[in-house]
Amino acid sequence: MENPSSDTEKLQQDCYNEWMSLQAKRMTELKEALSTGEKDDDKLRDLIRTAIKDFEDYAGKRSEHSCRFSSNYFAPKWNTCLENALLWMGGCRPSSFIRLVYAMCGSQTEHRLSNFFNNTNEDIHGLSMALGETRGGIGAGESMSDLTAEQIIKINELHLKTIKAENKLTKLSASLQEDTADMPIAVAAFYKEVIGQADMAVERALDKHEEDMAGLLVQAEKLRLTTLTKIVDILTAGQAAEFLLAGKKLHLAMHEWGRSREHRRIEASGGDTIGEVARE
Structure with a gap:
């Protein structure tokens, strides 16, 4: 007899595996486009549109x-514990996309200034050149x-x-978690002589909880997609x-x-079931 839960989980994991493979492929394409001597804005924009469409399709699935x-x-078996x-809501926080922008901006500025001050023969004009230097195929202003x-702003x-x-x-998520201690779940758990057995009322309550969680996930996916799209709209093609390359990496x-x-935890504990954590 087929297990609907197992079938659905396989679909979910297959979707994830396809997404990870696609991430690696897009990462290679972006790296190649950014490493060329002369940037091609049209090519970059095509790759950007493709990356956004990939994310939209993945969120939809x-x-x-x-x-x-x-x-x-909310706790995928195909993920690592880390x-x-x-x-957050089955994925990354949308605000983490923006924090990544801040981190990249700060690290690149620090890198450029460090390169300049490490060369004592540079002058003020050299500082101007350092701040506008071409890095990885991305010119000044990019x-x-x-x-x-x-x-x-x-x-x-x-x-x-x-x-x-x-x-x-x-x-909303906190409210859903609190509902698990409400009727009829809590009462059934208290009065059941055999732990684990659930009556129809409990099953309906749990099904409703799964449905509400699915609704939260859909809203979270929309927010992730909206935030990602708006960030890309603010940035230039090169930026x-x-x-996107940094996010995928x-x-x-x-x-x-x-x-x-x-793997290190299992080896340290003397375990021999390394394959158990090899989530592909």
Whole structure:
């Protein structure tokens, strides 16, 4: 007899595996486009549109697959423990996209100034050249460290709106968690002689909880997509490509770091079931 839960989980995990493979492919394409001597804005914009469409399609599939077993997305078996510990509504916080912009802007500015001050033969003109140097195929005005005042204002405004929207969803999630201690679940758990057996009323309550969680996931996916799209709209083609590349590298790196940490834990405990944490 087929298990609907297992079938759905397989669909969800297959969707995730396809997404991770696509992330690696897009990362390579973005790196190649940014490493050329002369940037091609049209090519960069095509890659950016493709990356946004990829995310939109992935979010749509996740929303579709969450209709019946949404709880799978709030602690996915295909994730590492590290990744699950960082989850917000089944994914990353939309505001973390904006924090990534801030981090890249600061690190690139520090890198350029460090390069300049490490060369004592440079003069003031050299400083100007250092701040406008071409890095990785991205010329002056195209690096994340070259954000204009107008861009920074727009990003800050988006940050505030995004945090407000996140807080609203977080409160809804807290209400759902509190509902699990409400009727009829709590009463059934108290009076049941055999723990684990659920009557029809409890099953209906749990199904309703899964349905509500699926609704939260859909809203969270929309917020993630909206935030990502708005950030890209604020940035230039070169900046947006850099930002998307950094996001993909971070996502893939977190997965690999999580796997590495779990392997080390098992080895340290003398375990011989390394395969258990090899989530592909």
